[in-house]
Amino acid sequence: xxxxHDDFCRHYFAxxxxxxxxxxxxxxxxxxxxxxxxxxxxxxxxxxxxxxANNAPVYLWRG
Numbered sequence: 869x870x871x872x873h874d875d876f877c878r879h880y881f882a883x884x885x886x887x888x889x890x891x892x893x894x895x896x897x898x899x900x901x902x903x904x905x906x907x908x909x910x911x912x913x914x915x916x917x918x919x920x921a922n923n924a925p926v927y928l929w930r931g
Contacts, residue, residue: 873906877915881929887916888926 876896880887892903907927910916916927 873910873915877910877929886919886926886928888924 880895889900889903889907892898892906893900896903896906898906907916907918911918911927914930917930918925919928920926
């Protein structure tokens with residue numbers, strides 16, 4: 869995992885319990901495709917856990 873991903877996750881999840889793609893876009897200033905890449909990478913490396921419905925997933929901290 870890249871350091872900026874790890875830093876973002878630690879900082880964000882210090883005060884929040886879950887993350888969505890839309891929130892990630894807004895907070896990190898990413899476009900839709902970049903936010904999806906981040907979330908795929910973070911779930912593949914077991915940093916985040918995907919939960920919720922397929923059409924409205926939320927991501928939980930596993931770090």
